[in-house]
Amino acid sequence: MKYIVLLGDGMSDEALDVLGGKTPLQVANTPNMDLMARRGTLGMAHTVPEGYPPGSDVANLSMFGYDPSLCYTGRSPLEAASIGVELASDDVAFRINLVHLKEEEGKITMGDYSSGHISTAEGAELVTELQKQLGDENFSFHPGVSYRHLLVWHHGKEKLQLTPPHDISGQEINDFLPKGDGADDLIDLMNSSQMIFSRHPQYQQRAGQGKTPANSIWPWGQGKAPAMETFQAKFGLSGAVISAVDLIKGIGVYAGLDIVNVPGATGYVDTNWSGKAQAALDALKEKDFVFLHVEAPDEASHSGNLADKIKAIELFDALVVGPVLEGLKGLGPYRVLCAPDHPTPIRLKTHTADAVPFVIYAGEETDKTVAGYDEVSAAASGVVVEKGFRLMEMLLER
Numbered sequence: 386m387k388y389i390v391l392l393g394d395g396m397s398d399e400a401l402d403v404l405g406g407k408t409p410l411q412v413a414n415t416p417n418m419d420l421m422a423r424r425g426t427l428g429m430a431h432t433v434p435e436g437y438p439p440g441s442d443v444a445n446l447s448m449f450g451y452d453p454s455l456c457y458t459g460r461s462p463l464e465a466a467s468i469g470v471e472l473a474s475d476d477v478a479f480r481i482n483l484v485h486l487k488e489e490e491g492k493i494t495m496g497d498y499s500s501g502h503i504s505t506a507e508g509a510e511l512v513t514e515l516q517k518q519l520g521d522e523n524f525s526f527h528p529g530v531s532y533r534h535l536l537v538w539h540h541g542k543e544k545l546q547l548t549p550p551h552d553i554s555g556q557e558i559n560d561f562l563p564k565g566d567g568a569d570d571l572i573d574l575m576n577s578s579q580m581i582f583s584r585h586p587q588y589q590q591r592a593g594q595g596k597t598p599a600n601s602i603w604p605w606g607q608g609k610a611p612a613m614e615t616f617q618a619k620f621g622l623s624g625a626v627i628s629a630v631d632l633i634k635g636i637g638v639y640a641g642l643d644i645v646n647v648p649g650a651t652g653y654v655d656t657n658w659s660g661k662a663q664a665a666l667d668a669l670k671e672k673d674f675v676f677l678h679v680e681a682p683d684e685a686s687h688s689g690n691l692a693d694k695i696k697a698i699e700l701f702d703a704l705v706v707g708p709v710l711e712g713l714k715g716l717g718p719y720r721v722l723c724a725p726d727h728p729t730p731i732r733l734k735t736h737t738a739d740a741v742p743f744v745i746y747a748g749e750e751t752d753k754t755v756a757g758y759d760e761v762s763a764a765a766s767g768v769v770v771e772k773g774f775r776l777m778e779m780l781l782e783r
Contacts, residue, residue, distance in 0.1 A: 395683030395729030425746030428768025450777025459608015463635030501597030542567030615641030624674035658704035686729035
C-alpha cells in the first residue's frame with residue numbers, strides 16, 4: 386500500500402461577495418479534487434487545537450499525524466532543522482522575515498512581510514551581511530529561503546510576545562514590536578539591521594528595478610528544539626517530504642523522513658508544480674509514504690491576491706493532484722489524503738483556526754451526490770474530525 390498527503394497550504398477560505406457568495410475552492414476548476422470528493426470520504430477536520438495559534442507549524446504537525454499538544458515548541462526550531470542548524474538545549478531559534486517597513490503620514494507600517502518575495506540569493510546576501518556585522522557568541526544568523534531566515538539566540542530568552550508579520554500587513558507596527566524579557570535585545574537587532582540594509586547596494590538595486598527592497602528584519606515564531614518520535618517508529622512506514630518551505634522540511638527532519646528537494650520549487654505560483662508531482666511518484670517507488678506540500682495558495686492569500694489564489698488552486702489540481710492520481714495507478718493499491726492545513730481567508734490575509742475540508746480517496750469508482758471538493762460540500766457531509774492529527778490514522782486505517 387502506498388500513502389500520500391497532497392496539501393494545498395491555506396486553500397480553504399470564506400464565501401466572498403465578489404465570487405457571488407462562493408469560496409475560491411467552489412469557484413476554481415478542480416476536476417481531480419472533485420472526483421476524489423465524489424468517490425472518497427469527504428469531511429471537515431480541526432487541525433489547530435484549542436488554545437494554540439493557527440500557524441502552519443501547529444496545523445502541519447497535525448497533518449503529519451503528530452499531536453501538537455505533545456510536541457509543539459515553536460515554528461523556528463523546525464525551520465532550523467531543515468537547513469541543518471542543530472540547536473543546543475538552551476538555544477532559542479527565531480524566524481526572521483526580511484520585511485519592508487513603510488513610512489506614511491508619520492507612522493511606520495508593515496508594508497510587505499516578504500519584501501516582494503525577495504529571491505533566495507538576495508535574501509542570503511543580506512543575512513550573510515547580518516552575520517558578518519552582528520553575529521557573535523550570543524546571536525547567529527543563518528540563510529534560509531526567499532524572505533524566510535533564521536536567528537539563533539544562544540542561551541537566549543523565549544518568553545517573548547512576538548507577532549507574525551503577515552498578520553499585520555498594512556498596520557502600524559508600534560503595538561506589535563517585541564515585548565517581554567529580552568525584547569530590547571531583539572529591537573536592537575532590528576534597528577541595527579535597518580542601518581545595515583539601508584547602506585547595502587542591494588537596497589538601491591531593487592528600488593531601481595521597481596522591486597520592494599528589504600529594510601528590516603522581523604523576528605517571530607521562537608522556540609527550543611522539540612522531542613518527536615520518528616514517523617517510522619510511530620507508524621511503521623518509510624517516507625519522504627516534498628516542499629519549498631523550510632518549516633515543512635523541518636518537520637520531516639524531526640520525523641526522520643527523507644527530504645526531496647525539487648529544482649524550481651519556489652513556494653509561489655511560479656513553482657515547479659509538475660516536478661513536485663513527479664518527485665512524489667518517484668519517491669513512492671521506494672517509500673511507503675510521501676507528504677507533498679505546496680505553499681502557493683497561502684502566499685496568495687497573505688498578499689490578498691484572489692486571482693492568484695484561484696490560479697494556485699487550479700494549478701495544484703491540474704499539475705499535482707491529477708498527475709499523482711494517474712501515476713498512482715501503476716504503483717499498486719494506494720490511499721490519498723488531500724486537504725489544506727488551515728484556512729487563510731483573503732479578507733483577513735492571515736490564518737484562522739477554523740476546520741478545513743479533507744478527502745481521503747483510495748481509487749473508488751462509485752460516485753456519490755456531492756457537488757465537489759469545497760468547504761460547503763465537506764461541511765454537508767456531516768463527517769467531522771475533532772482532532773486533526775487523527776487524519777493520519779484514518780489515512781493509514783489504524
